[in-house]
Each structure stands twice: as structure tokens, then as C-alpha cells.
Amino acid sequence: MNERTATWSAGTGVLTLPSGRLVRGRGLRHGTPDGPPxxxxxxxxxxxxxxxWESRWLRCRDFWVPDAADAHAALAEALERAGSERVEVACGGGRGRTGLALACLAVLDGVPAADAVAYVRAGYHPGAVEVPWQHRFVRRFGMEEDRPHGR
Known part of the structure; x- marks a missing residue:
């Protein structure tokens, strides 16, 4: 764990979660943004x-969803670390899968699952979470921790 306290500045691409934690979302195809990594x-x-830098990979093709148990573990770690470290979530374009991950982080941080996509669209990008099955994944995300292996 990183000993220093370092978080993002609020701004473009940075979502403020209800707890005040900041998480940057981005599309890797758009290059590395200015500022610290x-x-x-x-x-x-x-x-x-x-x-x-340290990272977790969630196998997830474009326009699809990751394994629920893997996503829960990776995003729970990301949420915890966002309290004192600069955390980002990203996919190729920065909208669908990134929006899904940000919405799931919002659920973990207390946003009702039914409201999480709207929360991310308002605070990150209006086109976040692109396809119906990504919406469904977010709605069910809060329930996944109660199911063995996310099933």
C-alpha cells in the first residue's frame, strides 16, 4: 500500500463518489492525460x-461485461485505495466498460443500484454505460456479493 496520500483533483474525467473519494475514468485509446499517473x-x-503502475485486469471485451465476482473484488480494492491513492478505471474508449466500473464503484459507495448509471452520467460522461446488458450488470451488482462466485 502506498504510504503517501495522493488523490486526483476534481475535474474532467474524475468522478466524485458520495464518500468524497475521487476516481478517474478514461479511455486508453485517447492517450495518457496530463498530470500525475x-x-x-x-x-x-x-x-x-x-x-x-500497480493494476488489476478484468477480462472484458468491448460492449460486454466482466465476471461479476472478479469485478466485485477488483472494484472493492479500488474503492478502498481511492481513499488515499490516485485510482483510475479505464477501457479502450472510456465510456461503456469504464462507465460500468464507475457505476459499480458508486454502488459500493452507497448509491442505490437503480440510480448508479444516472449518477455516473451526471458526474463523469453522459454516454457512460452503453448497452442494455451493462445497465443490467450495474443493477444486479449490489446483489452479486450475496451469490457464490457472482452467479
């Missing part, structure tokens, strides 16, 4: 990325 990231991609 993350301390930890969760990446929803079809193939594992190679990055110079």
Missing part, C-alpha cells in the same frame, strides 16, 4: 495491459 488502476479490456 495513477497509483492503481482497474482495466476492463479483452487483453491484459502492460503498465508501469
Amino acid at each position: 495513477p497509483d492503481f488502476g482497474v482495466y476492463l479490456l479483452g487483453k491484459a495491459p502492460t503498465l508501469p
Whole structure:
């Protein structure tokens, strides 16, 4: 765990969660944003990325959803670390899968699952969470921890 306290500044691409924690969302195809790199990231991609900082990879092709149990574990870690570290979530384009992950983080931080997509669209990007099955994943996300292996 990183000993220093370092978080993002509120701004473009940074979602403020109800607890006040800040998490940056982005699309990897858009290049590296200005400013400091993350301390930890969760990446929803079809193939594992190679990055110079600590990260978790969630296998997830474009327009799909990750394994629920894997997502819950990775995002719970991301939420905890966002209290004192710069955390980002990203996919290729920065909307669908990134929006899904941000909405799930919002659920973990207390936003009702039924409201999480609207919360992320208002605070991150109006096009976040792109397809119906991603919406359904977010609505069911709060229930996943009660099911063995996310099933």
C-alpha cells in the first residue's frame, strides 16, 4: 500500500463518489492525460495491459461485461485505495466498460443500484454505460456479493 496520500483533483474525467473519494475514468485509446499517473488502476479490456503502475485486469471485451465476482473484488480494492491513492478505471474508449466500473464503484459507495448509471452520467460522461446488458450488470451488482462466485 502506498504510504503517501495522493488523490486526483476534481475535474474532467474524475468522478466524485458520495464518500468524497475521487476516481478517474478514461479511455486508453485517447492517450495518457496530463498530470500525475495513477497509483492503481482497474482495466476492463479483452487483453491484459502492460503498465508501469500497480493494476488489476478484468477480462472484458468491448460492449460486454466482466465476471461479476472478479469485478466485485477488483472494484472493492479500488474503492478502498481511492481513499488515499490516485485510482483510475479505464477501457479502450472510456465510456461503456469504464462507465460500468464507475457505476459499480458508486454502488459500493452507497448509491442505490437503480440510480448508479444516472449518477455516473451526471458526474463523469453522459454516454457512460452503453448497452442494455451493462445497465443490467450495474443493477444486479449490489446483489452479486450475496451469490457464490457472482452467479
